[in-house]
Amino acid sequence: MEKQRAQWTGKVGFILAAAGSAVGLGNIWKFPGKAFEGGGGGFLLVYLLIVIFLGIPLMLTELAIGRASQSNVVDAFKNLKHKEYSWIGWVGVIGAFIITCYYAHVGGWVLRYVFSYLTEPAAVYSDPLGYFYNMLGYKAEGMTFFPLTAVLFAALFIALNAVVIIRGVESGIEKFNKIGMPALFLLLIVLLVRAVTLPGAQEGVRYLLSFDLSRLTFDTVIAALGQAFYSLSIGMAIMITYGSYLSREESIHKNTVLICTMDTLVAMLAGFIIISSVFATLGSGHIGKGGGFAFVSLAGVFEQMPGGQLFGVIFYLLLLFAALTSCISLIESIVAFLTEFFPWDRKRATIGVCVFMFLIGCLYTATQAAYPIKGIWFDMANGLTFPPFCDFMEYLTDRIMIPVCALGSCIFAGWVWKPENVIAEIEADNTPFRLEKTYSMLIRYIAPVAILIILIMSFATGTTLS
Numbered sequence: 001m002e003k004q005r006a007q008w009t010g011k012v013g014f015i016l017a018a019a020g021s022a023v024g025l026g027n028i029w030k031f032p033g034k035a036f037e038g039g040g041g042g043f044l045l046v047y048l049l050i051v052i053f054l055g056i057p058l059m060l061t062e063l064a065i066g067r068a069s070q071s072n073v074v075d076a077f078k079n080l081k082h083k084e085y086s087w088i089g090w091v092g093v094i095g096a097f098i099i100t101c102y103y104a105h106v107g108g109w110v111l112r113y114v115f116s117y118l119t120e121p122a123a124v125y126s127d128p129l130g131y132f133y134n135m136l137g138y139k140a141e142g143m144t145f146f147p148l149t150a151v152l153f154a155a156l157f158i159a160l161n162a163v164v165i166i167r168g169v170e171s172g173i174e175k176f177n178k179i180g181m182p183a184l185f186l187l188l189i190v191l192l193v194r195a196v197t198l199p200g201a202q203e204g205v206r207y208l209l210s211f212d213l214s215r216l217t218f219d220t221v222i223a224a225l226g227q228a229f230y231s232l233s234i235g236m237a238i239m240i241t242y243g244s245y246l247s248r249e250e251s252i253h254k255n256t257v258l259i260c261t262m263d264t265l266v267a268m269l270a271g272f273i274i275i276s277s278v279f280a281t282l283g284s285g286h287i288g289k290g291g292g293f294a295f296v297s298l299a300g301v302f303e304q305m306p307g308g309q310l311f312g313v314i315f316y317l318l319l320l321f322a323a324l325t326s327c328i329s330l331i332e333s334i335v336a337f338l339t340e341f342f343p344w345d346r347k348r349a350t351i352g353v354c355v356f357m358f359l360i361g362c363l364y365t366a367t368q369a370a371y372p373i374k375g376i377w378f379d380m381a382n383g384l385t386f387p388p389f390c391d392f393m394e395y396l397t398d399r400i401m402i403p404v405c406a407l408g409s410c411i412f413a414g415w416v417w418k419p420e421n422v423i424a425e426i427e428a429d430n431t432p433f434r435l436e437k438t439y440s441m442l443i444r445y446i447a448p449v450a451i452l453i454i455l456i457m458s459f460a461t462g463t464t465l466s
């Protein structure tokens with residue numbers, strides 16, 4: 001018997017859920033560091049152009065494939081009568097699974113830090129790196145101990161995701177995003193006001209608005225491209241799943257523009273918050289972009305900021321909402337696939353994915369804590385290498401799976417299913433889409449070439465691009 005497919009209850013529910021997927025850790029802790037490295041205004045401009053000319057067409061494509069096929073990412077291609085392209089969906093689901101494994105653990109650390117700032121900010125301030133390592137159960141010389149705190153909080157974070165997903169698309173995911181996304185925007189505004197009113201913050205604002213073209217190299221442009229895809233949740237087939245729950249009465253193109261605008265706005269606001277507060281407290285030399293920055297360096301900022309404890313709690317709460325809504329979309333896309341591909345019910349599929357993901361994620365946390373678990377890698381610049389398992393997971397998704405899945409979607413939409421069909425699906429709600437020619441050109445030529453460049457560059461130079 002055909003199962004009744006879930007649907008968003010309306011426009012707002014869908015927009016908030018899709019924006020919730022897009023707005024995540026990538027916007028808040030990766031983007032500001034990249035904008036700083038890329039020289040401020042020049043990077044922002046390039047990023048904006050990439051979102052407009054590549055991000056929007058790709059999101060339109062994924063949403064249209066999802067809504068036209070009314071199915072999970074793997075069956076989508078079969079339903080559109082091109083079963084031989086199901087590999088795109090497989091790459092998407094497997095990639096989403098790998099991302100979820102580490103994303104959920106990092107989400108757990110964020111949850112820990114909400115409590116850390118609530119209860120023991122002095123302990124964080126007195127030795128930020130030591131505090132972080134201690135949470136991870138860092139394997140110091142001659143000692144081994146299990147990263148208990150990090151793992152326990154990861155389990156709690158994953159359980160939160162599971163509760164929302166088991167409740168389903170409308171009463172779980174949609175409802176959660178309707179609370180989580182406005183809360184996120186509110187927290188963002190509070191932090192923005194705090195950051196830009198710190199004495200000395202203007203320098204950071206000025207930096208972000210200035211153009212230093214010497215810092216805008218080819219590598220930064222490629223990094224902006226990888227960042228844009230990751231940030232918009234493109235290339236993991238997530239938007240295929242979310243599009244499949246969208247009613248034919250809703251406009252795909254208007255919603256896409258809104259989602260991309262929200263995502264970019266949050267990234268830019270996070271850029272202003274982080275860069276101006278680091279400039280005002282620690283100085284511009286302290287801007288960074290990974291977990292080390294978000295968990296360690298920022299402690300110095302909150303320590304020096306008037307009301308730092310409160311703003312620390314607000315910052316990690318913001319990260320927590322961002323991480324939760326993105327992680328939910330990743331898990332949902334895997335669960336949708338499992339419940340439709342196998343005769344599993346939603347609860348069983350969700351619990352199965354969450355447990356498995358938690359266990360693999362433990363390897364990620366353990367390698368962050370210096371346990372010698374290795375992956376295997378090959379690129380032209382370094383030959384065969386054995387990177388730490390945590391880097392290996394990120395290489396797999398950022399350097400291969402996201403670009404391959406995005407490239408597959410461009411080829412499928414541009415050359416196989418054809419732009420006419422994408423456009424017909426976009427116009428199914430009877431709002432005309434006036435940019436057919438531009439869309440066709442972007443999806444057939446410009447986007448695939450840009451993505452191929454990412455793939456080749458990362459293989460040739462071995463650098464992390466996202």
Ligand code: PFF
Nearest residue numbers: 022024025026027231233236
């Ligand atoms: N877009 C999210 C972020 O910026 O953190 C992360 C993400 C979610 C990436 C979903 C990929 C994805 F499919």
